[in-house]
Amino acid sequence: MIDQAEKARRFRALHERDGAFVIPNPWDAGSAKILAAMGFEALATTSAGFAYSLGRLDGQVTRDEKLAHAAALCAATDLPVSADMENCFADAPEGVAGTIRLAAASGLVGCSIEDYTDKPAAKIYDFDLAVARVKAGVEAARGMVFPFTITARAEGVLRGLCDLDEAIRRLKAFEEAGADVLYAPGLTTLDQVRAVTSAVSKPVNVLATADFTVDGLSEAGAKRISLGSWNYVTAMSGLIEAGKQMKNEGSFAALGQGVRSRDIAQMMKTGGAS
Template sequence: MDMATKGKLFRDMHYGNDAFIIPNPYDAGTAKLLAACGFQALATTSAGYAFSAGVPDNNISRDDMIRHSATIVDATDLPVSADLENGFYDAPEEVARTIAMAAEVGLVGGSIEDSVNKGHHSGQYDIGFAKERIAAAVEAARALPYAFTLTARAENFLVGKPDIADVVARLQAYEDAGADVLYAPGLTREADVRTVVENVSKPVNVVMGLSGLQFSQQALSAMGVKRISTGSSLSRVALGAFLRASEEMRDHGTFAYAEDALPFGRINAMFEA
């Protein structure tokens, strides 16, 4: 597909009757496997990529994240949206540059956070400045020759400020700035999800894969959610299996973990296809 077709297809996915699932691969191999499973779009995960690089989240440079996003784009023909953290810089013009760089490698969407990342989540920008940053990202997205779906994120629940009224106020400000999709990661209560959906008019993304959170795609659709992402959960599932196998070998000298491994032939055949 050309970029115009990809961009429109991705934008249109947000306006179906039900929520669609956009899983988050963390390398080219997992992107190919998700495509083989039949998913229609993919999103990168900043944490998943950081863990694969052996560093904590929010420790990847903009250039490295853009290069990583390019490997996900190139792995399949699916539309890809990127986790662009907070745009990697404070200044609105740098956030706009991040969007332009994302487009240069074939991304058809990206998310911008309102958190101040200094190696870890350390708070949020003032709502007024956060809106300016989203407005700059929107302006850069609209300057592109195809539909680039911009997601604005209110990080309250990830920075220790679980104030749903402030979440709604922030998302309304980002909607007013022109964001296409609104997202408050960390929502775990149905009441909070419904509050967000009912107080904005743009499509809402909810992240699943959090421990103890078991809303189904059907249940989230009934709440009015339009997109379901998985964040770093697929990466953490894989790392969890790896660590359990490693600890079994270290502590017991046994290799029972291999019983849960997919057959070599199946994985090999999927990549051959």
């Protein structure tokens, strides 16, 4: 088993080498092992995918549940794991710092801090508070004995709450606060990606869409490419299509179109922790 410090160093190194890398998002230990067997070098949790797997909606998972889930993913493979910790389950900076420490204790080597509040009165945190929250998380991370990677997220574009200029203003402030990776989910064009990557000097994470390619994003300056809930959605697409065939057509044709059970079992063995 590779220890947490070594996983953390490997994760940080991925952000320092040339080109972009893909960090897929498993929703349970089984999908983590399969992705590890496929040769991916790091994993990230998916808040929506995990919530859906529990029969809930995104945002309906508690901090304790999320930390236990993260620990299970960290133990499943030898790959470094970063987590989508949403708003770190706290408004105040000191609460963010506490969640960062708990995240590291669960085995994670990084996590995100977003500026979305999910509160009707103010959907994104005031600028100064958003920056203070990132700074508190960074300070908590710097107190660890290994490089815990903080990803600071500006959620306004994704949620239709601000324009790209405001998101970039926040990302630049998050960079000054010490964030290791910067992320504005919801970018849909390479020009938008270039606008972000040219405005900051730290590595930039981009949420993949069907219109992007690894080469295109790499050329636009992206360093890390995540999938969010798309890995889970893709898996559920197969389930839904097979279900439609069975229910509406009385057909089991889908049973002959997917991977075989023994192949999945072999990938579980290959991708599991040593």
